Amino acid sequence: MKATARAHTNIALIKYWGKRNEQLILPTNSSLSLTLNGFHTTTTVEFQEDLTEDNFFLNDESVKGEQYDRVAKFLDLIRLRTGKEGLYASVRSTNEVPTAAGFASSASGFAALAAAGTKAAGLEMSSQDLSRITRQGSGSACRSIYGGFAEWRMGDRPDGADSHAIPVASAEHWDIRVAAVVLNDTMKKVSSRAGMKRTVETSPFFRGWIESVPNDLKEIKAGIAMKDFEKVGQIAEANCLKMHATTLGANPPFTYWLDTTMTVMQKVREMRKSGLPVYFTIDAGPNVKVLYLPEYEEKVKQILSDIEGVTDVRLSKVGQGVTYL
Ligand code: ADP
Ligand code: DP6
Ligand code: CO
Numbered sequence: 001m002k003a004t005a006r007a008h009t010n011i012a013l014i015k016y017w018g019k020r021n022e023q024l025i026l027p028t029n030s031s032l033s034l035t036l037n038g039f040h041t042t043t044t045v046e047f048q049e050d051l052t053e054d055n056f057f058l059n060d061e062s063v064k065g066e067q068y069d070r071v072a073k074f075l076d077l078i079r080l081r082t083g084k085e086g087l088y089a090s091v092r093s094t095n096e097v098p099t100a101a102g103f104a105s106s107a108s109g110f111a112a113l114a115a116a117g118t119k120a121a122g123l124e125m126s127s128q129d130l131s132r133i134t135r136q137g138s139g140s141a142c143r144s145i146y147g148g149f150a151e152w153r154m155g156d157r158p159d160g161a162d163s164h165a166i167p168v169a170s171a172e173h174w175d176i177r178v179a180a181v182v183l184n185d186t187m188k189k190v191s192s193r194a195g196m197k198r199t200v201e202t203s204p205f206f207r208g209w210i211e212s213v214p215n216d217l218k219e220i221k222a223g224i225a226m227k228d229f230e231k232v233g234q235i236a237e238a239n240c241l242k243m244h245a246t247t248l249g250a251n252p253p254f255t256y257w258l259d260t261t262m263t264v265m266q267k268v269r270e271m272r273k274s275g276l277p278v279y280f281t282i283d284a285g286p287n288v289k290v291l292y293l294p295e296y297e298e299k300v301k302q303i304l305s306d307i308e309g310v311t312d313v314r315l316s317k318v319g320q321g322v323t324y325l
Pocket of ligand 1: 041058066067068070071093094095098099100101102103104105106107108109110113190191192193283284285
């Protein structure tokens with residue numbers, strides 16, 4: 001009744017932004033991501049007869065409150081499947097990624113929890129089953145079950161049976177790299193969950209966002225298949241800007257960006273003008289992820305590190321899906 005699993009974070013090239021069902025975590029649009037080998041979570045789950053409630057340790061510290069509730073609620077889903085309603089678990093997790101800072105810790109965190117939790121409970125699951133249940137921990141996490149490029153198909157069934165990720169291309173398909181430009185790795189003020197909820201409910205730009213995603217998704221998949229870096233980069237960058245634009249239309253308005261976020265974006269555009277093929281994307285946080293090809297690694301790292309306000313530049317290759325340790 002004990003298992004350990006590891007999952008990597010992923011960076012969305014086509015963003016998931018908006019839920020049509022908050023309870024089941026069903027999205028308003030399909031999304032597509034790249035799993036990163038540079039950031040991961042390792043989680044051990046052990047169901048124990050003598051426990052009267054779940055306990056959760058993150059980076060060796062006991063966690064209570066909202067973060068605990070999310071984990072316990074997720075374990076309830078596993079208990080529901082196994083019929084072992086009164087059986088509680090001890091969860092120990094280590095994030096090799098800043099928590100709640102826009103580096104997708106909820107993706108690696110819930111993918112690792114789902115993999116370890118279902119295995120510890122003795123559930124036999126296909127990757128697709130695992131992706132579907134993982135989705136209910138954190139939407140973006142359902143894509144981290146797979147390595148390489150993964151698409152989360154929104155589905156159209158009210159029960160969510162057809163809402164899960166599928167592999168689009170393996171990690172071996174294309175050696176594309178991502179530099180995570182760290183500006184601020186402290187916890188964000190508006191969680192992804194709260195941010196997208198406010199946007200769906202109040203932003204008049206939300207409709208435009210939703211209408212524009214299907215074409216971006218179709219085009220980027222063609223770009224990935226052809227390994228057309230410019231095409232993939234252009235679509236990812238534009239899709240990211242559209243997502244972030246919706247937050248400015250929300251009530252009350254908000255943005256995840258800092259002044260330094262804009263500085264890095266500007267630098268990326270300058271690099272492109274000078275002939276370096278680089279593109280940016282940004283998740284729900286201030287830190288910028290820069291897409292580049294391996295031959296430009298040294299140059300890209302150098303230029304990004306020299307920007308004032310940048311505290312670290314972490315390089316990632318395309319990562320693998322969940323593994324059991
Ligand atoms: P991020 O950009 O890091 O994904 P989110 O706001 O989406 O930020 O999610 C952060 C939340 O994900 C945390 O507050 C916590 O509830 C949950 N989380 C992060 N890491 C883990 C983990 N290893 N195990 C369980 N839950 C986690
Ligand atoms: C901007 O998956 O973290 O990173 O489903 O509420 O847990 P919940 O939200 P989360 O949202 C991620 C938003 C994003 C885009 C993306 O990863 O697709
Ligand atoms: Co998240």
